[in-house]
Amino acid sequence: MNDSRKTFHTELKDLEKEMLKMGSIVGESISKSIEALMNKDLELADQVIKEDDIIDNYELDIEEKCTRLIALQQPVAIDLRKIIVISKLVTDLERIGDNASNIAHRVKDIGDQPLIKEMQDLPGMRDKVVQQLRESLEAFVEMDIEKAKEVAARDEEVNRLDKQINAELLTVMENDCATIEQGTSLMFISRFLERIGDHSTNICERTVYMKTGEWTELE
Amino acid sequence: MSNQKVLEIKNVDFFYDDFQALENITMDVEKNKVTALIGPSGCGKSTFLRTINRMNDLIEGARLEGDILFDGESIYQENVDVVNLRKRIGMVFQQPNPFPKSIFENVAYGPKIHGVTDKAELEEIVVESLKGAALYDEVKDRLDTSALSLSGGQQQRLCIARALAVKPEVLLMDEPASALDPVATAKIEDLIEELKDNYSIVIVTHSMQQAARVSDLTGFFLMGELVEYDKTNKIFENPADQRTEDYITGRFG
Numbered sequence: 001m002n003d004s005r006k007t008f009h010t011e012l013k014d015l016e017k018e019m020l021k022m023g024s025i026v027g028e029s030i031s032k033s034i035e036a037l038m039n040k041d042l043e044l045a046d047q048v049i050k051e052d053d054i055i056d057n058y059e060l061d062i063e064e065k066c067t068r069l070i071a072l073q074q075p076v077a078i079d080l081r082k083i084i085v086i087s088k089l090v091t092d093l094e095r096i097g098d099n100a101s102n103i104a105h106r107v108k109d110i111g112d113q114p115l116i117k118e119m120q121d122l123p124g125m126r127d128k129v130v131q132q133l134r135e136s137l138e139a140f141v142e143m144d145i146e147k148a149k150e151v152a153a154r155d156e157e158v159n160r161l162d163k164q165i166n167a168e169l170l171t172v173m174e175n176d177c178a179t180i181e182q183g184t185s186l187m188f189i190s191r192f193l194e195r196i197g198d199h200s201t202n203i204c205e206r207t208v209y210m211k212t213g214e215w216t217e218l219e
Numbered sequence: 220m221s222n223q224k225v226l227e228i229k230n231v232d233f234f235y236d237d238f239q240a241l242e243n244i245t246m247d248v249e250k251n252k253v254t255a256l257i258g259p260s261g262c263g264k265s266t267f268l269r270t271i272n273r274m275n276d277l278i279e280g281a282r283l284e285g286d287i288l289f290d291g292e293s294i295y296q297e298n299v300d301v302v303n304l305r306k307r308i309g310m311v312f313q314q315p316n317p318f319p320k321s322i323f324e325n326v327a328y329g330p331k332i333h334g335v336t337d338k339a340e341l342e343e344i345v346v347e348s349l350k351g352a353a354l355y356d357e358v359k360d361r362l363d364t365s366a367l368s369l370s371g372g373q374q375q376r377l378c379i380a381r382a383l384a385v386k387p388e389v390l391l392m393d394e395p396a397s398a399l400d401p402v403a404t405a406k407i408e409d410l411i412e413e414l415k416d417n418y419s420i421v422i423v424t425h426s427m428q429q430a431a432r433v434s435d436l437t438g439f440f441l442m443g444e445l446v447e448y449d450k451t452n453k454i455f456e457n458p459a460d461q462r463t464e465d466y467i468t469g470r471f472g
Binding site: 076077 | 456458467
């Protein structure tokens with residue numbers, strides 16, 4: 001293709017790469033936060049909290065670059081929608097980072113106490129939301145609407161797991177008041193993971209908008 | 220009153236001798252709207268603009284097939300008075316082309332040709348036209364000085380005033396701001412916005428950003444074809460045709 005705006009399109013491609021880099025750091029944070037819980041690794045939890053600053057900086061940097069591209073290049077059509085979508089996606093990524101950091105704080109609250117029940121569903125849920133995040137970003141890069149819809153549809157399973165974990169924790173807490181404090185923290189952790197899934201769904205919705213120019217709500 | 224058609228272009232083919240410059244153009248121009256025509260050099264947009272007031276008649280070997288209706292009437296029938304047609308469909312060109320006469324005489328020229336002789340009436344037309352072209356305040360104290368003493372941007376607004384003086388219904392503009400600096404360009408663009416209350420405007424522009432800023436509807440021409448014609452926001456936010464998108468995003472020649 002003969003591209004008369006090569007410099008601009010190269011910058012746009014670089015912006016996309018930077019956003020993907022941010023996405024992979026965010027994915028790592030989610031993984032580490034649950035790993036910290038399962039292994040009682042409080043140092044790792046501290047690391048997740050600290051790395052949230054890096055994620056925040058990525059967001060600011062990418063937003064600034066989006067503004068600059070709009071100001072200097074006056075993009076239109078797909079180029080404009082892509083820049084607008086990237087500037088929105090980084091907000092979702094930043095919020096996912098916050099959720100990972102929130103999980104890490106709860107892990108520190110729990111400290112080295114033994115868990116009040118087997119929590120194998122949490123790593124399972126974590127794997128699902130990390131996968132959703134990765135694939136929603138792939139759908140964005142590939143501008144693949146079908147993939148975006150498919151990934152968004154999978155969020156239902158994460159919501160179901162969250163409800164199930166909550167119900168199980170409630171049962172434990174009802175039977176033993178001493179478990180309420182940790183039980184509440186675990187419920188929050190489950191909820192933070194569920195929120196992360198919602199943000200990936202946002203990424204999928206924005207991908208559909210970028211490709212079609214029309215807003216569609218995905219379940 | 221919305222979506223009233225002032226021009227209906229029906230299956231227009233246009234030839235310069237054997238060369239076909241326009242292919243099967245069909246579009247409606249809406250009343251009191253600004254319609255922008257964009258496309259790469261040689262795509263036929265200026266040729267198309269000139270078919271609307273039969274400026275191409277002057278070119279030897281030029282031939283048009285199909286029809287253009289203005290207020291429901293064909294402008295290509297034999298009995299059409301072309302001078303009267305061009306009075307109703309005025310034109311502003313890329314280079315400001317004032318006559319080497321006074322500012323007043325430039326604007327009064329058209330009405331005089333069309334038979335206005337009364338001095339008071341001429342004065343009123345000149346003042347109204349200059350006001351309409353947003354030039355009056357800058358020149359009111361020197362109407363008898365040469366039009367050539369004006370700046371380029373003022374000259375272009377004078378040409379717009381000259382076009383308005385014969386009370387046209389449609390204004391055709393062929394790159395009206397391409398020879399002007401950004402401030403003068405902004406004035407012309409503001410003026411276009413004001414003029415559309417009273418006129419229907421068709422503007423050819425090389426500046427896509429200008430088309431986006433000033434127009435309600437945009438047509439994209441490519442190699443003599445009208446590829447896409449739609450609301451301007453649709454064209455620049457989410458065009459339907461890949462060729463339009465490639466052109467406006469610069470992924471193209």
